[in-house]
Amino acid sequence: MAGTDKTKQPAAGGGPAVVLVNPQLGQNIGTAARAMWNCGLTDLRLVAPREGWPNDWAVKAASGADLVIDAARVFASTAEAIADLNHVYAASARRRDMIQEVLTPRAAAREMRRQAGQGARIGVLFGPERSGLTNDDMVLAGRMIAAPLNPAYSSLNLAQAVLLMAYEWYQEGSEAPERQVIEGVTGPASKADMMGLFEHLEAELDACGFLRVPEKRPSMVRNIRTVFQRAGLMEQEVRMLRGIITCLTQHKG
Amino acid sequence: MAGTDKTKQPAAGGGPAVVLVNPQLGQNIGTAARAMWNCGLTDLRLVAPREGWPNDWAVKAASGADLVIDAARVFASTAEAIADLNHVYAASARRRDMIQEVLTPRAAAREMRRQAGQGARIGVLFGPERSGLTNDDMVLAGRMIAAPLNPAYSSLNLAQAVLLMAYEWYQEGSEAPERQVIEGVTGPASKADMMGLFEHLEAELDACGFLRVPEKRPSMVRNIRTVFQRAGLMEQEVRMLRGIITCLTQHKG
Numbered sequence: 158m159a160g161t162d163k164t165k166q167p168a169a170g171g172g173p174a175v176v177l178v179n180p181q182l183g184q185n186i187g188t189a190a191r192a193m194w195n196c197g198l199t200d201l202r203l204v205a206p207r208e209g210w211p212n213d214w215a216v217k218a219a220s221g222a223d224l225v226i227d228a229a230r231v232f233a234s235t236a237e238a239i240a241d242l243n244h245v246y247a248a249s250a251r252r253r254d255m256i257q258e259v260l261t262p263r264a265a266a267r268e269m270r271r272q273a274g275q276g277a278r279i280g281v282l283f284g285p286e287r288s289g290l291t292n293d294d295m296v297l298a299g300r301m302i303a304a305p306l307n308p309a310y311s312s313l314n315l316a317q318a319v320l321l322m323a324y325e326w327y328q329e330g331s332e333a334p335e336r337q338v339i340e341g342v343t344g345p346a347s348k349a350d351m352m353g354l355f356e357h358l359e360a361e362l363d364a365c366g367f368l369r370v371p372e373k374r375p376s377m378v379r380n381i382r383t384v385f386q387r388a389g390l391m392e393q394e395v396r397m398l399r400g401i402i403t404c405l406t407q408h409k410g
Numbered sequence: 411m412a413g414t415d416k417t418k419q420p421a422a423g424g425g426p427a428v429v430l431v432n433p434q435l436g437q438n439i440g441t442a443a444r445a446m447w448n449c450g451l452t453d454l455r456l457v458a459p460r461e462g463w464p465n466d467w468a469v470k471a472a473s474g475a476d477l478v479i480d481a482a483r484v485f486a487s488t489a490e491a492i493a494d495l496n497h498v499y500a501a502s503a504r505r506r507d508m509i510q511e512v513l514t515p516r517a518a519a520r521e522m523r524r525q526a527g528q529g530a531r532i533g534v535l536f537g538p539e540r541s542g543l544t545n546d547d548m549v550l551a552g553r554m555i556a557a558p559l560n561p562a563y564s565s566l567n568l569a570q571a572v573l574l575m576a577y578e579w580y581q582e583g584s585e586a587p588e589r590q591v592i593e594g595v596t597g598p599a600s601k602a603d604m605m606g607l608f609e610h611l612e613a614e615l616d617a618c619g620f621l622r623v624p625e626k627r628p629s630m631v632r633n634i635r636t637v638f639q640r641a642g643l644m645e646q647e648v649r650m651l652r653g654i655i656t657c658l659t660q661h662k663g
Contacts, residue, residue, distance in 0.1 A: 188567060188570075191567060191570075192566075192567075192570055194560060194563045195559045195560055195563055195564065195565075195566055195570070196559060196560060197559075197560040220567070221563065222563065256591065256644050256646065256647060257591070258589065258590070258591050258642075259589070259590050259591070260588065260589050261581075261586065261588045261589070263581070263588065264588035264589050304577070305580065305581065305584040305586035306448045306449060306450075306577075306580060307447060307448055307449060307450040307580070310447045310448055310474065310475060311448065312448075313445075313448055314441060314444060314445075314473070314569075316567075316570070317441075317444075317445060317448070317569070317570070317573050320570050320573060320574070321573070321577060324557070324559075324574060324577075327558065327559060327560070328514075328516070328558065331558040333514065333558035335513065335514045335516065335517035336511065336512070336513050336514070336517050337511070337512050338509065338510070338511050338512070389511070391509050393509065394509060
């Protein structure tokens with residue numbers, strides 16, 4: 158496979174290539190491919206997969222991420238798989254007896270985004286399920302990526318390791334808001350909407366005698382208003398609540 | 411299972427309970443348990459798992475996270491599974507036809523840490539593999555969690571969804587540095603170490619004639635020093651480099 162001009166293709170969209178070194182199980186390759194496509198990555202490279210390639214288990218586990226599976230390329234060695242890349246990272250849970258810079262997936266994603274923005278081609282190495290990357294493969298990478306995880310159990314499933322890296326890559330480039338309200342056809346209630354609700358409710362509560370003790374009325378009104386203020390109501394919900402009030406009072410009558 | 415005092419146990423360590431609603435495959439339960447324990451979570455709750463419980467596939471896929479599998483509790487309904495919790499989130503890739511606040515996993519993790527810090531018990535609902543949570547289960551949750559992902563392919567494998575939430579929970583509480591150098595027995599080189607290296611090297615380069623053109627010497631020295639400065643050398647590496655210089659010059663002689 159090496160030496161074909163396939164290796165000259167850029168990583169699609171500037172996203173990092175995912176290089177699985179000697180993956181053992183087709184299923185894990187498939188799940189990794191799915192995680193990649195979840196995060197918009199498409200450049201999957203396999204170094205001597207144990208079960209050979211193509212692999213039916215991989216297709217099944219990819220669960221629709223065929224685009225990644227179909228474009229996967231097989232290489233005989235890690236060195237050949239990364240020959241066209243400018244920056245290579247190695248994912249590993251194990252500390253090695255070598256001097257190497259270790260980044261969290263988040264810090265690595267930030268660095269990769271910067272490098273990709275400068276036109277660099279990037280890849281991340283992931284080792285075989287049981288043993289992880291060899292030290293010789295680690296040395297091919299400029300930096301190591303290790304996620305802060307439970308020190309008592311930090312070994313990730315292969316596809317899970319791929320997901321965390323791909324996820325952080327995607328988040329770093331995402332402009333999605335951290336918090337939003339699904340609004341449907343409605344929007345947040347205005348203060349006028351809220352005042353309309355309060356006046357409607359309090360008029361009915363005055364009428365039915367709920368607020369009949371004058372010295373308690375101010376604090377009771379405050380407590381009621383607080384509940385609805387805190388709920389962060391949508392305009393449509395205010396209309397619904399006013400409908401409920403109307404219905405309850407009419408029923409009573 | 412419902413109604414036993416097991417439901418009164420607090421979520422271990424204040425971490426969120428992971429509530430898998432009608433999970434279809436034992437393997438996915440096991441992989442989810444592994445992801446939980448990777449991130450220090452232990453409170454796994456299963457609502458009517460399709461294959462029953464206990465499940466050998468789950469044990470196998472948990473790959474050593476037996477602690478989570480052994481402590482898993484089974485409930486007949488989602489409502490029973492969350493009865494002891496104060497705050498419940500629902501993980502979903504699908505937008506629903508209801509008004510609900512949607513958080514990214516990161517924003518949700520920040521909020522959960524705050525809630526847990528106030529002593530609240532928290533849980534996250536995950537729906538069955540094929541269909542996701544029903545709208546009735548969604549309503550049991552105060553907020554929805556959705557990861558920003560490839561809009562063309564945003565559906566995560568069940569265990570992957572659990573991992574992203576658990577991972578963000580762990581990161582939010584982690585004080586691990588984003589970037590560190592594995593140092594072994596050594597530490598970063600001091601400026602004195604670096605000057606020693608430069609003077610050693612430049613003396614040898616003067617001796618061998620590499621720096622023989624006087625007007626070029628200053629810029630050549632700067633270029634050489636820049637390379638080693640940029641490398642961010644450790645003290646042990648400086649010693650190694652000086653050993654190399656000595657060896658090369660002795661060999662030449």
